[in-house]
Amino acid sequence: MELNKKITPFQFFTLLFLSRVFAMVTYIAGINKELSTTDEVIASAFTGLFLFLSAVPVVLFLKRDNESGIIKRASCLSESFSKIICVFYLIEALYFGTITAVRFGIFTGSVMFPDTNMGFFIFIMLAASSYIALKGIESAGRSSVIILIPVLFALIFVFTTQSDDFDLLNFTHPFTDKLTDIISSGFYSASRTGELAFIILLTPYVKKLKGRHIYLWISAVTILILITEIVLAGVLGRFGGTQLFSMYSLSVLAEAGFIERLDAIITCIWLLCAALKIAVIIFVSEMLFSSLFGKQKRLLFTAISCAVIFFGSIPLINNISGFISLIRSPVHPILFITGVCVIPSVTMLYERIKRRKKE
Amino acid sequence: MFNKRKKSEKRLSEPVTQKDNTTQVPQGINKKLSENIFVLQQKFGKSFDLIIKETQVNGVNIAFVALDGMYNGLHASQSVVEPILNLHYPCGDPKELYEHICRSRASECDSKEAITIDNAIEFILSGFVVLFVDEVTVCRAYSVQGYVKRSVEPPESESQENGSREGFVDMYKDNVTLVRRRLKSPYIRFETLSVGKTSNTQVCICYHAERADPVIVNNVTDRLKNADFDIVPGAGALRPFLEEKRLSFFTTVGTTERPDVFAAKLSEGRVGIIVDGTPYALIVPHLFIENFHSLDDYLNRPYYAAVTRFLKLICFFLAVFLPGTYVAVGTFHQEIFPSEIIADIVSSLQNTPFPLIIESAIIHFIYEIVREAGLRMPKPVGHTVSIVGALVIGDAAVSAGLISAPMLIIVAITAICSAVLPPLHEPSAVLRFIFIVLGGTMGLYGIMLGFTIIAADLCSMNSFGVPFTSPFSPLDGYALRDSFIFAGWKKVGKRFIQIQKLRGTHTDGTE
Numbered sequence: 001m002e003l004n005k006k007i008t009p010f011q012f013f014t015l016l017f018l019s020r021v022f023a024m025v026t027y028i029a030g031i032n033k034e035l036s037t038t039d040e041v042i043a044s045a046f047t048g049l050f051l052f053l054s055a056v057p058v059v060l061f062l063k064r065d066n067e068s069g070i071i072k073r074a075s076c077l078s079e080s081f082s083k084i085i086c087v088f089y090l091i092e093a094l095y096f097g098t099i100t101a102v103r104f105g106i107f108t109g110s111v112m113f114p115d116t117n118m119g120f121f122i123f124i125m126l127a128a129s130s131y132i133a134l135k136g137i138e139s140a141g142r143s144s145v146i147i148l149i150p151v152l153f154a155l156i157f158v159f160t161t162q163s164d165d166f167d168l169l170n171f172t173h174p175f176t177d178k179l180t181d182i183i184s185s186g187f188y189s190a191s192r193t194g195e196l197a198f199i200i201l202l203t204p205y206v207k208k209l210k211g212r213h214i215y216l217w218i219s220a221v222t223i224l225i226l227i228t229e230i231v232l233a234g235v236l237g238r239f240g241g242t243q244l245f246s247m248y249s250l251s252v253l254a255e256a257g258f259i260e261r262l263d264a265i266i267t268c269i270w271l272l273c274a275a276l277k278i279a280v281i282i283f284v285s286e287m288l289f290s291s292l293f294g295k296q297k298r299l300l301f302t303a304i305s306c307a308v309i310f311f312g313s314i315p316l317i318n319n320i321s322g323f324i325s326l327i328r329s330p331v332h333p334i335l336f337i338t339g340v341c342v343i344p345s346v347t348m349l350y351e352r353i354k355r356r357k358k359e
Numbered sequence: 360m361f362n363k364r365k366k367s368e369k370r371l372s373e374p375v376t377q378k379d380n381t382t383q384v385p386q387g388i389n390k391k392l393s394e395n396i397f398v399l400q401q402k403f404g405k406s407f408d409l410i411i412k413e414t415q416v417n418g419v420n421i422a423f424v425a426l427d428g429m430y431n432g433l434h435a436s437q438s439v440v441e442p443i444l445n446l447h448y449p450c451g452d453p454k455e456l457y458e459h460i461c462r463s464r465a466s467e468c469d470s471k472e473a474i475t476i477d478n479a480i481e482f483i484l485s486g487f488v489v490l491f492v493d494e495v496t497v498c499r500a501y502s503v504q505g506y507v508k509r510s511v512e513p514p515e516s517e518s519q520e521n522g523s524r525e526g527f528v529d530m531y532k533d534n535v536t537l538v539r540r541r542l543k544s545p546y547i548r549f550e551t552l553s554v555g556k557t558s559n560t561q562v563c564i565c566y567h568a569e570r571a572d573p574v575i576v577n578n579v580t581d582r583l584k585n586a587d588f589d590i591v592p593g594a595g596a597l598r599p600f601l602e603e604k605r606l607s608f609f610t611t612v613g614t615t616e617r618p619d620v621f622a623a624k625l626s627e628g629r630v631g632i633i634v635d636g637t638p639y640a641l642i643v644p645h646l647f648i649e650n651f652h653s654l655d656d657y658l659n660r661p662y663y664a665a666v667t668r669f670l671k672l673i674c675f676f677l678a679v680f681l682p683g684t685y686v687a688v689g690t691f692h693q694e695i696f697p698s699e700i701i702a703d704i705v706s707s708l709q710n711t712p713f714p715l716i717i718e719s720a721i722i723h724f725i726y727e728i729v730r731e732a733g734l735r736m737p738k739p740v741g742h743t744v745s746i747v748g749a750l751v752i753g754d755a756a757v758s759a760g761l762i763s764a765p766m767l768i769i770v771a772i773t774a775i776c777s778a779v780l781p782p783l784h785e786p787s788a789v790l791r792f793i794f795i796v797l798g799g800t801m802g803l804y805g806i807m808l809g810f811t812i813i814a815a816d817l818c819s820m821n822s823f824g825v826p827f828t829s830p831f832s833p834l835d836g837y838a839l840r841d842s843f844i845f846a847g848w849k850k851v852g853k854r855f856i857q858i859q860k861l862r863g864t865h866t867d868g869t870e
Contacts, residue, residue, distance in 0.1 A: 005865060008833055112804060113691070124801070128808050135819040142818030142863075145832040147811070258699065264692040268807040275811040 006207045011141030013217040014148050015280060016195040020221045021151060022273035023192055024228060025247045026103040028320075031327050032185040034241055036172040037233035039182050044229040046186025048222030051193060054340050055218055058199055059211035061344040066210065069203040070347060071291045077350050083292060085343055089201060090288040092335045094305065096194040097281040098312035099327070101126065104274045105317040111248050112267060118317045119310075126306045129278035133286065133302055137205045140279050147272045154269040157262075158247075159227065161254040162235045170237030191332045193221070197339035201284055282306060386476045392420050392493035398476055399424060399483075409483075416446055419453045420493035424479075429486035431505020438468045439488055439501045453494035460490070461499060469502040481559065509638075511537070514616035516639075516781055521658040526616045531563050531635040537618035538565065538633075542625060546570075549633075554583055554597070558590035561635040562597070565621075570628035572859035574866045575823045579630045579643060594637040601632070601643055603820065608786035608813070611822035613645030620654055628857040630823075644822035644858055646829055648842050650782045651675070656845050664845035672843060674776035678787040681776070682719050683794025683806055685769050689715045691802030707763040715766075716799025722762055722770050723791060725752055730774075824866035825858055833863035 035043060065073065071089075075082035101122050109118035132140050175182070196214075203209055232240045232250060240246040247270075251263040285305035290296055316323045389395050396411055403409045408427040413420065423440060448459050461470070471487075473479040479489050479498050486504030511533070514526030527534045535549050546568040554562045562583055566576050579601065586600040598612045615621050616639040621631055624642045632641040651671045656664035688695050689708060696704055711718055729748035733741040756762040777787050790813070797805035820827035830838035838861055840846035859866050 005863075008863075011833065108804060113802065121801075121804070124805075124808065128812055131812055132815040135815055139815050139819035142826065142828055142832040143811070143815045145834065146814050146818065146828070258697045259695065260698060261694040264688075264695055264803050268803040271804060271807055272811050275808065279815075 005136075005138045006205055007138055007141035008207055009209055009213040011145055012202070012206045012209070013213060013220075015141055015144040015276060016198065016217060017220055017224075018144055018147060018151060018273040019195050019277040019280060020193060021155070021224065022100070022270065022277050023103075024225060025267075025270045025273070026107045026245060027247065028103070028106070028324065028327075029241050029243055029246055031324055032188050033177075033181050035182060035185055036176040037170055037237060037240075038172045038174045039177045040185075041171075041226065041229045041233055042174060043182045043185040043189065044222070044225045046183055047189040047225055048218065050187050050190035051196070051218045051222065052215070054190065054336070055196060055214050057341045057344040057348075058196060059214055061200055061348060062203065062209055062211060062214075064348070064351075066203060066208065070200040070344065071288070072204065073351070074347055075291075077347070077354060081350070085347075086288050086292045088343065089197065089339060090285060090292065092194065092197060092339050093281050093285045093288065094308050094312065095331070095335060097278060097285065097305070097309040098316070100274065100277055100281065101309050101313040102316045102323055104271070104278075105313060106320060106323070107245060107248070107267075108271070109317065111245060112264070119314055122310060122313055122317070125275060125278060126282075126310055128275050129282055130302050130306050132275065132279035133282040134298060137202065137280075137283055140276060140283065144276055147276060150269045151273060154266045155224075157256070158251050158254045158266060159231050161256065162231055162250065165253060166231070166234040167237070168234065170234050188328075188333065189225075191336035192327075194336065194339075197336075198280065198284055200344055201287070278309070281309075388474065388476060388479065388491070388496050388498055390494055390496060392422055392491055395476070395491050395498075396422060396424075399480070402476075402480060412440075414444065416443060417449055417456060418451060419456050422491045423488055424483055424491065425488040426483055426486065429484075429506050430488055430503045434468070434505060435488045435501070435503040439490070439503060443490070453492050457492045457495045457497075457499075460492075471500050471502070473498050473500055484559065508533070517616045517620070517653070519617075519654045519658075522617065522654040523619050525618060527618060527621075527633075527638045527640060529636050529638050531561055531633045534618065534633045534640065535563060535565070538622050538625070538631075541619060541622040542567075547625060550580070552580070552584060554586055555588040555591040558588075560591040562591070563633040563635075565625060565631040565633060565640075567625050567628060570626065570857055571630055572628060572857075572866050575644065575859060576630055578823060578866075579632065583632070591634060591636075594632065594634040594639060594641050597632065597634065597641060601641065603822075607816055607820060608790060609647065609783075609817060609820065609827070611643070611645055611820055611827055613642040613649055614639050614782070615642060616640075617654060623657075628859055644825040645827075646822065646825065647817060647827050648829075648831070650780060651843070652841075657848075661845045661847035665843065668843050668845070671780055674779040675783055675787065678773055678777040678780070678783075679790045680794055680806065680810075681773050682723060682769055682791055683796075683798035683809075684803070685766075685798075686715045686719050686795050687798030687802045687806055690799055704765055707765055710760050711763045711766075712761070714799070716795060718762060718766055719769070719795050719799070720792065722752070722756075722766055723773070723795065726770055726774055727788060821865075824864050825861055826863040829861045829863060833861075835862040 032043070061070070071082055071086060074085045104125055105118035105122045108121045109116060113121070132143065199209070199214060228247065232246050235253065236243070236246060236249060240249065243249040248263065248267060251266040252261070254262055254266065256262060282302055282305045285308075286298055286301040289301035289304065290298075316326070386398070389398070392413075396413070399409070399411065408429075410423075410425050410427050412423045414423075415421070421443070425435070443460055446456075446460065448456055450456065450459075461472075471482070473482055473489065474497050479491075479500065482489050482500035486506055487500040488503050490499045490501065492498070508530050509528050511525050511528055513524040517526070525537060527537065531551075538549075539547065544567070548564075548566055548568050550564045551561050552564070553559045564576070564580055564583070582600050583597065586597065588596070591597065594614070598610060601612045602610060613624070615624070621640050621642065625631055629642050629644060632643075634641075651668050653667075656667060659667075689704070693701065693705065708715060713721065725748075729744060729752070732744045732748075735741075736744055752762070753767060757764050757767055773791065777784055777791075780787070794806055794809055797809045801808070818826075818828050818832060826833055829835060830842055838856060841851050841856070845851065858864075
């Protein structure tokens with residue numbers, strides 16, 4: 001049965017928070033320009049700053065109307081404009097979905113089950129995520145609150161059990177690297193937050209969405225990234241930069257009493273976030289497909305979204321260097337800026353012009 | 360294929376005696392007594408228990424009709440038959456006589472009028488003694504039921520340490536009395552309806568008129584009215600009609616055998632359904648968290664209630680996930696085992712012929728067989744089955760090297776944990792096998808993926824518009840006081856909770 005009721009801002013931002021957690025725990029070293037440990041922390045602060053700044057158009061967009069999403073508002077202006085926006089966000093959603101699936105595939109295939117078919121794991125994950133997406137945003141929103149508990153517990157466990165290994169000597173002198181490199185690293189990291197674009201798309205599904213909710217979410221994400229970077233720098237030092245997944249390396253070191261290896265459990269808990277993240281992306285894609293074709297064929301559109309993500313990820317999972325160069329390419333920032341800043345601003349401007357014309 | 364299925368369904372459900380397709384008009388009561396008796400004899404056929412006593416009162420032909428064993432003979436004789444037979448009303452007009460009987464005599468017991476034959480048959484089948492008078496087109500049904508019934512006994516499946524010793528019985532009217540005694544309020548409503556074409560089972564819908572949401576009450580009534588049934592073997596048969604139309608391991612309809620629990624739920628604005636012939640009642644809306652609640656939690660100290668509830672939650676997780684997790688860890692992630700015991704576990708696993716997944720599936724399968732046998736067999740034999748099962752599986756299988764000792768410990772823990780939560784036994788028994796397969800094929804990753812799907816499934820469920828996972832998701836601060844913790848009567852008892860007011864509820868009929 002469809003459950004497309006409105007969810008609370010808390011559920012919505014928990015969903016987006018978990019989505020960002022997955023991006024954080026599967027951060028692949030080498031995606032950004034390699035920085036010294038302290039500069040990585042500074043770059044994280046810049047990430048937060050860029051997120052705050054890029055959220056301004058989104059907040060302004062919601063200030064005017066927090067009931068209808070960007071697609072509906074665009075369709076009120078012009079049908080063709082709405083279609084163009086739909087196509088753009090659909091490409092963005094499927095792109096982010098593919099990137100997430102590849103990250104997941106590489107993570108499971110390299111650290112959890114080496115020498116196994118990564119495509120199989122992606123396929124299973126897509127099937128589970130499609131199931132959640134078909135249950136509706138309400139189901140995903142409610143699940144996120146439940147899943148948040150073990151995820152936070154796992155993160156706190158990893159952070160707190162490293163206190164003995166935390167060494168201030170691992171921190172380098174600030175600004176060892178060029179400021180431009182630090183800023184660009186922070187910006188690239190912020191551009192991987194595709195969730196900001198989902199806010200204006202999923203507005204109709206959230207009750208009384210306000211700007212302060214967005215800023216609270218960005219604050220939570222920034223704090224988490226900062227804590228992670230500080231712990232990574234303090235515990236792993238420069239060794240972290242040599243690891244494919246530095247958060248995984250950190251989890252390997254976590255132990256509880258007589259149980260010395262808990263990384264398998266911790267990483268599995270983190271993978272819960274992947275299921276939700278892909279579910280949200282599939283839900284958004286399905287919603288955009290429906291808007292584009294004006295038909296409510298949920299099963300078909302979900303299947304198409306899954307197929308695109310699956311077949312898009314297959315060539316990339318066996319070619320990590322190609323995947324890294326794709327992420328390093330300007331595709332990410334372009335999609336991010338266009339989706340979060342340009343389109344909402346243009347829509348608001350268009351609305352203003354149309355209103356003035358009427359007056 | 361579908362046509363074949365439909366044909367098969369039609370063939371199986373076709374009545375033996377063909378009825379004409381014309382719409383049946385309710386048959387009125389005939390003026391002639393002999394005609395009415397003939398119709399009744401036709402309807403009941405050669406049933407030995409149909410009693411028809413024809414006699415005369417002041418020259419007017421009358422007949423008492425009842426079913427043997429369904430009425431109280433002494434009561435019927437003293438309150439109905441004797442007063443009518445001893446009546447002196449020499450007017451000679453049957454209608455006046457009937458009026459006189461209704462007005463003056465035999466009024467000690469409750470009586471109702473029937474205007475159609477079907478109506479009269481319904482009364483007869485319910486244990487009434489029905490009086491037919493010649494030349495009168497109505498009949499009188501006297502409530503003198505007296506069939507064999509079970510007395511009120513302590514509830515078997517919900518025994519409590521400190522609670523009442525009264526449990527529901529099979530007779531719905533007795534159950535209504537048990538609830539009435541606990542809720543002495545005129546706002547408690549008991550409305551009955553008849554369900555089942557053949558069984559005509561009385562179903563009683565109970566609710567608090569001031570607290571229950573009328574939309575939920577109407578929704579329940581409509582669903583039961585529209586339930587296409589031939590016979591209602593028990594309350595459980597109504598459950599699918601009250602659940603959402605979807606596949607799920609969990610039910611959104613609660614059950615209880617205790618009138619005190621039932622009364623408490625009604626006071627929270629829920630709707631209860633008592634079915635005649637079933638010693639337990641259904642309750643909607645039902646939340647997932649309620650599976651972990653028991654009456655003792657409310658009667659013990661709050662801290663202890665919190666401990667027992669957490670214990671039950673842990674038991675549920677162990678019952679569902681422990682075997683699968685053990686298989687996953689033993690197959691894919693042995694590094695999780697503490698270094699002190701890993702050698703022992705690995706050596707015991709190597710001594711068994713089957714892979715861990717097969718070994719686990721077999722042992723749990725055998726456990727379910729033993730459990731089922733113990734449940735269905737007569738009690739003395741059931742004990743024997745348990746002992747034999749425990750000895751054979753527990754000792755002999757390990758000695759023979761068929762099953763590893765750690766696996767036996769896992770089965771024992773799982774079995775004990777699943778016994779802690781009887782309401783969740785069904786889903787935990789099935790999910791256990793699913794997680795064994797997931798853990799054995801995909802390791803902990805499979806377990807987590809399964810957990811996500813189960814969580815999403817639970818979160819997508821609504822019980823009459825109330826989120827099944829409430830008050831956790833959507834979070835409801837006030838209702839959390841009686842969730843996995845119990846804040847105590849001083850805090851919880853101040854105000855009552857209305858179930859339909861929980862956050863995220865939409866009782867507008869769209870689920």
